Amino acid sequence: MSEHNSESDLQKEITELETKSATAARLFDIRRIIGGLFVLYGVIVMIAGFTASDADIDKAQGVNINLWTGLGMLILGLLFLLWLWLRPTAPPPPPTDENTPTT
Template identity: 50%
Template structure:
């Protein structure tokens, strides 16, 4: 794969994993340090368990992107039969 490179930080799985993981961290900290309000949830600290679950999902997304990276080719052939793409602009010759 000499003429390819990894998507890296622009891989959507990294963005999703970081977003879900940050929400999970916030909920985890709220579950540890805030009032658990277990009377509203039937005796379960919902913030703690939801935070742990979101952290696990975030780590899975980031691990997935690291273990199975997306390789992006350096050059891509021009698509000529796509009707949704506009026609290339014609260059005017000098003197016209």
């Protein structure tokens, strides 16, 4: 009876570790990091574009380059986050070890 309980406890622990591993894989997905950074920097550069002086715009031949660059960065970041939302990370496959108990 105690052997059955230890196998059950081991299976529960394996399931818990697999869940934590899948959560960590989704949390540190590179698309989330890149998308988040591009959104953050895009907002910062857009704010700089809204506060640009006429002299700054004249230096760039009449184009508010900070505003357009910030908008492009914001769109790119949102596309990365949309990609993450539409195609989430698949959980890792369970290990195929002969010593792993099966149910």
